[in-house]
Amino acid sequence: MSANILVFDSGVGGLSILAEVRKQLPQANYCYLFDNARLPYGELDEQELIQGCVELIARAVTLSEADIVVVACNSASTLILPALRETLTVPVVGVVPAIKPAARLSKNKHLGLLATPGTVNRRYTQELIDKFARDCRVDRFGSSELVYIAEAKMAQQPLDLQTLHEVLKPIKESGLDTLVLGCTHFPILASELQDYLGEGVTLLDSSRAIAARVMTLIQMEGKQGLRGQSQAFYTTTTIAEGLKTTLAAWGFSSVVSFAECAIETGS
Incomplete structure (x- = not known):
């Protein structure tokens, strides 16, 4: 069977x-x-x-x-x-967001979580951070726009790179070295994310x-x-x-x- x-x-x-x-x-x-x-x-x-x-x-x-x-x-x-x-x-x-492996992987103990606003603000997410990343700074970035951009990519439609870069700008400027992709849409944009953020930022998903x-x-x-x-x-x-x-x-x-x-x- x-x-x-x-x-x-x-x-x-x-x-x-x-x-x-x-x-x-x-x-x-x-x-x-x-x-x-x-x-x-x-x-x-x-x-x-x-x-x-x-x-x-x-x-x-x-x-x-x-x-x-x-x-x-x-x-x-x-x-x-x-x-x-x-x-x-x-x-x-x-x-669930890959907070635990990200905390182990980060060299400067500065993580980012990129997810939808609902996931970013949920109590469960805070519990993960408290449990597995207490020794790290964890910046949270909520975006629904990237969901639509990922959907557009899969539908073979033009990508709104201006909006993508606006979402990523504060992440790039934060100094973090590990970014957790806390929405399953976001790995679809991994190449675009990496191109903008640079090789100094490691992308991690579950x-x-x-x-x-x-x-x-x-x-x-x-x-x-x-x-x-x-x-x-x-x-x-x-x-x-x-x-x-x-x-x-x-x-x-x-x-x-x-x-x-x-x-x-x-x-």
């Missing part, structure tokens, strides 16, 4: 997580569900986010017969995991750690990938043709509206 892995995000940012998971489990079946109708999550009311995500993911798990769920969104992970784990019977893996955790849980479940099918689903009525082209290049055999079809599994 092949492993069915459901990866969930508000947009295409979760593809940065899926890419690392696929390296570990290339023959698993992947269902990628992105709730682009409510993008970005970092600006939503917390209760609305919890209820909406749990309902959407629960339905997707049933339709896809998922063996494991990866919530590839920092904003969602900091809020919905307890409710989601109470609802589902399959393992759930969330994404994708490899998440992939390792998924690999461990799949092995515990006794699953083995045999077919390697991939499908993508979105929650709006339509998406840009450029994004469909990009998703096809990522190996998705179908890219369709979640409301209009049932998911076929590879089990």
Whole structure:
């Protein structure tokens, strides 16, 4: 029986997580569900986010017969995991900002966290900093603009580099040497971020750690990938043709509206 892995995000940012998971489990079946109708999550009311995500993911798990769920969104992970784990019977893996490894890696003990405003201001984020980076200065930078720029890149649309540089300017001027990408959209812009910030700033995200955790849980479940099918689903009525082209290049055999079809599994 092949492993069915459901990866969930508000947009295409979760593809940065899926890419690392696929390296570990290339023959698993992947269902990628992105709730682009409510993008970005970092600006939503917390209760609305919890209820909406749990309902959407629960339905997707049933339709896809998922063996494991990866919530590839920092904003969602900091809020919905307890409710989601109470609802589902399959393992759930969330994404948290890579504060702990960043604190170990930084040479000048000056870190930055670049995330959506919701993640930056959430109490859970402060708890991570207090627990793992007490000996560091941690500057927090909230941006929803970069989410839209990452979405534009994946849709093969022009990038708003002026806005990108405006967001990054205070980061570059701060003197930090390690920047945590606390939104899964942001690794999509890694080359643009690195070009502007320079080689003196190390970019860090959670994708490899998440992939390792998924690999461990799949092995515990006794699953083995045999077919390697991939499908993508979105929650709006339509998406840009450029994004469909990009998703096809990522190996998705179908890219369709979640409301209009049932998911076929590879089990």
